[in-house]
Amino acid sequence: MRSGTSGREKGGQGGERLKKRLNAGLLTGLACLVLVVLLAACEEKEEAQGASPSGEAVAGVPDGAAAAQPLPVTVGFYPAMPLTDADFDKIIVQPVLRKYPHITVKRMGGNLTNIFAAGDIPDLIQTHNGLLQELYDKAIVGDINALVRKHGIDLNRFDRAILDSLRTDRGELLGLPYxxxxTALYYNKGLFDKFGVPYPLDGMTWYDAIEIAKKLSRREGGVAYRGLDPEGMSRIARQAALDYADRTTMRSNMMNPGWRTVFEIAKTIYTIPGNEVKDVNASNGIADFLQGAVAMMATVNLFDQLGDATAQGLDWDVAEYPGIPGAPHVNTDVDAHILVIPPTARNKDAAMLVAEAVTSDETQLIMTKETARLSPLRDPALQKAFASDMDFVKDKRIGSIFKSNRIPSPIRTNYYSDTKAFGLNNFKDYASGAKDLNTALRDADEQIDSYLGTQLGKK
Incomplete structure (x- = not known):
């Protein structure tokens, strides 16, 4: 009996011990589970903190180490258009350094075609929309839509017409405008005062400007003064959104009535007595204006050069760009300065971050105020801030610049540069009197068709 009683007592004590062990195991398991969850959460947090904002790969991080920082990356930047070292630093280098200190922007030089042939591909190219089709067909530029989405670029901030000029028919976005x-009509107030001619008004046509130029084209004191320079026939053609060939048909566009109007206006300007130039396709008009020898200069943004000219004594002002009769208040087609990323670039993500920094509100305000570049962003405050930090611009008729509108830009053919040469050469013959208008246009038309036929036959 004792032994049986002892057995029950031992069994009861053993059951209690087993229950305690089970409870302890359960608590331990729960603790482990909580620890695993906490560790997983910590790892996720560390990964999020250590992710590179450039989208480039980062070095591995040992267990327990601090979050990884983005690896340094150098973005090769090729300026295909004039860009001073000072402006490159102000609107490219410094904004990137402030926002993405791990990115270094290195300026590249040389011939772009040769650079690509050598395999030293830029990550970012600065160019303008007029060359996009040509660069696209050479695979120098490509679609950046995926990069825009990846890096959260808000395209709604940009002027819609400007963005549209950078898209292909398939909706590919080929660049980001910065x-x-x-265009505007700059005039030398000193020459107007000297010859007693009233200053030009806003809203004039080209023929109004021509009548004024006739009064200012003269020789005085052994110095020849020209009344008006339009910076070439092709600048006026931009106002009519003309290309030398039709991209859809790949045929000449020189029989478009718009070309007849442009040829006539440009010849009338260059044949004003005393307003002639040696070569209508190689006019030195801008330099002559800045040096005081041209009374009116119809051209693009000159504000990067007017500071020095003002210091040298040029007393200037600005009026609205003259209009083609029947198309008032049009200054030019969309002429966007853009940043493009080659499809073969090595650092596409970092290149997009450079473009994002350059087009940020902060950088755009600095650019507009301090370098007198117009912003492609829709914010009206940026237009009001134009050149506001440039002392030599004070009291000028800046509002005249904004009285004209841009028109959509045609997507030019990939043979734009070559077909343009045929148009210019035949205009030169027309301006000199070697050909009449009909012959000049017909010859340009036939030459372009022949050239395009040869080029397309090679494909």
Whole structure:
């Protein structure tokens, strides 16, 4: 009996011990589970903190180490258009350094075609929309839509017409605009005062400006003064959104009535007595204006050069760009200065971050105020801030620049540069009197068709 009683007592004590062990195991398991969850959460947090904002790979991080920092990356930047070292630093280098200190922007030089042939591909190219089709067909530029989405670029901030000028028929976005050009009529107040001619008004046509130029084209004191320079026939053609060939048909566009009007206006300007130039396709008009020898200069943004000219004594002002009769208040087609990323670039993500920094509100305000570039962003405050930090611009008729509108830009053919040469050469013959208007246009038309036929036959 004792032994049986002892057995029950031992069994009861053993059951209690087993229950305690089970409870302890359960608590331990729960603790482990909580620890695993906490560790997983910590790892996720560390990964999020250590992710590179450039989208480039980062070095591995040992267990327990601090979050990884983005690896340094150098973005090769090729300026295909004039860009001073000072402006490159102000609107490219410094904004990137402030926002993405791990990114270094290195300026590249040389011939772009040769650079690509050598395999030293830029990550970012600065160019303008007029060359996009040509660069696209050479695979120098490509679609950046995926990069725009990846890095959260808000395209709604940009002027819709400007963005549209950078898209292909398939909706591919080929670049991001950082500035947009404009045209204006700059005039030398000193020459107007000297010859007693009233200053030009806003809203004039080209023929109104021509009548004024006739009064200012003269020789005085052994110095020849020219009344008006339009910076070439092709600048006026931009106002009519003309290309030398039709991209859809790949045929000449020189029989478009718009070309007849442009040829006539440009010849009338260059044949004003005393307003002639040696070569209508190689006019030195801008330099002559800045040096005081041209009374009116109809051209693009000159504000990057007017500071020095003002210091040298040029007393200037600005009026609205003259209009083609029947198309008032049009200054040019969309002439966007853009940043493009080659499809073969090595650092596409970092290149997009450079473009994002350059087009940020902060950088755009600095650019507009301090370098007198127009912003492609829709914010009206940026237009009001134009050149506001440039002392030599004070009291000028800046509002005249904004009285004209841009028109949509045609997507030019990939043979734009070559077909343009045929148009210019035949205009030169027309301006000199070697050909009449009909012959000049017909010859340009036939030459372009022949050239395009040869080029397309090679494909």
């Amino acid at each position: 500035a947009v050009n404009f």
